[in-house]
Amino acid sequence: MNVITAYIWYFAYSHANDYEQKAEAYRQKTGANIELETDPLRTVFDKVVCLLNNRRSKEQIRAWQLDKMMPKRDKVALAYLYFIPKPHIEGTPLRPIVSPMNIPTTGIAKFLDKIIRPLFDKHVRWTTIIDGVYLIRRLETYVENDYLKPTAQLCTFDITDLYTMLPQEESLNVLTEFPLQHGYHKKFYRQIIGGTMRSAFTLTLANIFMWKWEKELVCRQNASYEIYGRYIDDIFLTSNKSLDKINQMLDEANQFHPNIKLVRQIGTSILFLDVYIENKNGTLETSVYHKDAAEPYIVPFKSDHPRHIFKNIIDGALTRAIRFSSTLSAFNEERRSIKLMLLYNG
Numbered sequence: 001m002n003v004i005t006a007y008i009w010y011f012a013y014s015h016a017n018d019y020e021q022k023a024e025a026y027r028q029k030t031g032a033n034i035e036l037e038t039d040p041l042r043t044v045f046d047k048v049v050c051l052l053n054n055r056r057s058k059e060q061i062r063a064w065q066l067d068k069m070m071p072k073r074d075k076v077a078l079a080y081l082y083f084i085p086k087p088h089i090e091g092t093p094l095r096p097i098v099s100p101m102n103i104p105t106t107g108i109a110k111f112l113d114k115i116i117r118p119l120f121d122k123h124v125r126w127t128t129i130i131d132g133v134y135l136i137r138r139l140e141t142y143v144e145n146d147y148l149k150p151t152a153q154l155c156t157f158d159i160t161d162l163y164t165m166l167p168q169e170e171s172l173n174v175l176t177e178f179p180l181q182h183g184y185h186k187k188f189y190r191q192i193i194g195g196t197m198r199s200a201f202t203l204t205l206a207n208i209f210m211w212k213w214e215k216e217l218v219c220r221q222n223a224s225y226e227i228y229g230r231y232i233d234d235i236f237l238t239s240n241k242s243l244d245k246i247n248q249m250l251d252e253a254n255q256f257h258p259n260i261k262l263v264r265q266i267g268t269s270i271l272f273l274d275v276y277i278e279n280k281n282g283t284l285e286t287s288v289y290h291k292d293a294a295e296p297y298i299v300p301f302k303s304d305h306p307r308h309i310f311k312n313i314i315d316g317a318l319t320r321a322i323r324f325s326s327t328l329s330a331f332n333e334e335r336r337s338i339k340l341m342l343l344y345n346g
Helices: 016-030 041-057 063-069 106-127 132-144 173-177 202-223 243-253 307-324 328-344
Strands: 002-004 009-011 033-036 079-085 094-099 153-159 181-184 187-191 228-231 234-239 262-267 269-272 275-280 283-288
Touching (some): 016 094, 041 063, 106 202, 106 228, 132 234, 132 275, 132 307, 153 269, 202 234, 234 243, 234 269, 262 269, 283 307, 283 328, 307 328
Parallel strands (some): 079 181
Antiparallel strands (some): 002 009, 033 187, 079 094, 153 234, 153 262, 228 234, 269 275, 275 283
């Protein structure tokens, strides 16, 4: 099967029936979409225009804001839904992708994201994991403060289908009043739960909801001087409690909201983003982690890309190896991997 996404070409080989069954199973599992009998584009467009004009007439928004958010009739289109395989996960499940670039609410989403995301980022930066380097720095501070004991457990958990299962009624009204529209197999669907991964405002909306969800868990971690950090739908935390108490805490967190379900991993060694982290009898060890399904492809050196691109690839890979490797042996192993990657790509 040849899948064309909004940004890249994605090639995967699979039986069409298997693909269809997995896509249908996902829709049945989440219950996030309902099929519509008619094309809702004109109705949604008219509602958005009416809403914005009403706000402007009441002087609740300014002329330039209206211009930023007002959809263009000749450019609007429904979002379309497609699925791409996740080969790094056993069973090769599908990842739902929705392309909302020209939907009537795109201008509203971009405007809201631009004004709200900076405020959110400012107030929750200390619980947000930006990348692997940021997490390692927090872990190093954790070690310096003598919180890493030989018995300390490392825990990660993934929030299942965060964007799809985001409860609309408890989020911002703008997305509940005008749910995003989806099209699949020439049928029309309305998303009744969650938001669109590629919508400009969905990430901010999800972060706002998750901040409310995680408050109790953050308070518990802070009270015991433990680490808590979240990268979108992946969460990392440390704990010096017993496994039974950690599991009890996470079982309780799993009950915070019916739509938010966690898949956990607990141990003295853990994988998070692109970092391998291990508590080796009270000593922190870290190194670069590569997913098993990740193939060592980079821009071929024979390509006609600007020469500085290739230098940046090498510099970036070596810099990551230096930052992530807590031991010389870990650095040398990653250095060999980089060398093989470069040889493999000519």
